[in-house]
Amino acid sequence: MSNFLIENYLSLKKEIKEISEKCGRNKDEITLVAVSKNFPSEYIKSIYDVEQIDFGENKAQELIDKCKQLKDLNITWHFLGRIQTNKIKYIVPIAEYIHSVCRKKELDEIQKRVESIKKTQKIFLEVNVSGEESKAGLTPHQLKDFLEMATTYKNISVVGLMTMAPFTKDTNIIRNTFSTLREIKNDLIKSYPSIKELSMGMTNDYKIAIEEGATFLRIGTRIFGKRV
C-alpha cells in the first residue's frame, strides 16, 4: 500500500533539495509540512517511518482523531485553513503551529486557551496578497496594525506570514504573489524580529515558492495523491 507514498515522498524531498541548491538556498532552512487532510493515519505513519515529522490538517475533529491514533509518534502538527473559533480549544493543545490566523477573535480565543495550558502558541498571519475576494487573510494594508496588536498577546508568538497563490497557470502571477509576501516580511522584520518565516507553496507552486524564499512548504497532493 505505502510504496507509492514513499516513492512520492522521497522524490519530492530530492526535488526540494535540487531546487534549493539551484537557487543558492540551504534545504535545511525549509520545513516540509505534509498536508494529510482527508487521508488516513496509515498514510501518515508510512512516511513518518521514512523521516517526515511535520503534518498539516485543516479540520479540528480530524486533527484530534489522528493525534489520538498516532499518539506514540513524535509528530509536529500544523493547523491550516479556515479556523472555527469554537474549535480553537481543541486545536491549541495539539498544533505546534497555526498557519492561518487573520481575525482578532481568533487571537483572543487562542490566548484564552493557551494561557490555561501554559503554552506559547506559534502562529502565522495569513495575508491575501492577490486581493481575490474569495480568499481569506489580511490585506497587505491591514497587516501592520494587525501584527502590532498580535504581538501584545502574552502567549502568542507570530513566527511569520502565510499566503496562498491564486489558482492560475500564469507563473508570473504566482511568483509575484510570493515575492510580494517576501518583501512585506523583509520590511516588517526590521521592527518585528520574530517574523522570520514564510509559509507558502503547495503542490502546484512549491518550486516557485522555494525560489522566492519559502521556509515552510504545505504540500498534500504531490505526496498523498488526489483528495476525494
Ligand SMILES: *Cc1c(COP(=O)(O)O)cnc(C)c1O
Ligand atoms: C490543502 C491545503 C494545502 C495542500 O494543498 P495541495 O495542493 O494538495 O498540496 C496547503 N495549504 C492549505 C492551507 C491547504 O488547505
